[in-house]
């Protein structure tokens with residue numbers, strides 16, 4: 001597929017400033033609580049590495065889930081899910097980590113799943129928020145930055161596997 005980059009939405013410095021902002025908020029709220037950090041793979045991989053190194057001064061546990069709903073740049077609305085957490089999260093404070101919240105369907109589904117599994121609390125941190133993309137009413141608890149409602153690539157976001165590890169966040173030509 002021929003992907004043409006239109007423009008940079010966030011450069012590396014802007015992304016790192018967003019990471020530091022949410023890390024500061026999470027540190028303030030979770031120091032001493034030992035939350036379980038749960039990235040939503042695969043897209044969260046890059047943000048998670050940055051965020052958790054920024055939070056290396058507080059104690060937390062780590063697990064992950066693998067969820068995917070996008071095919072060819074469109075949300076299918078159907079989540080392929082492996083909620084295969086290895087940790088017992090009964091009565092634990094869970095923080096779901098994702099690089100983008102868009103329709104909101106992914107985090108909505110996982111908040112419900114983790115609540116069913118007995119978590120004490122389930123909060124969400126995202127690098128970027130496409131507020132205008134929502135299909136349901138839901139907000140992330142910690143948001144690095146708001147971004148326009150266009151298809152984005154980089155910093156974990158991909159189009160059928162392509163451009164996921166671009167260090168900037170870019171919009172593509174329609």
Ligand SMILES: O=P(O)(O)OC[C@H]1O[C@H](OP(=O)(O)OP(=O)(O)O)[C@H](O)[C@@H]1O
Pocket residue numbers: 040041042043044067068069070075098099100101102103104105106107158
């Ligand atoms: O708010 P939503 O509309 O649900 O979109 C957000 C989700 O979409 C992407 O995942 P994707 O389904 O592309 O899977 P991937 O992370 O494996 O690329 C992204 O990583 C988020 O998890």
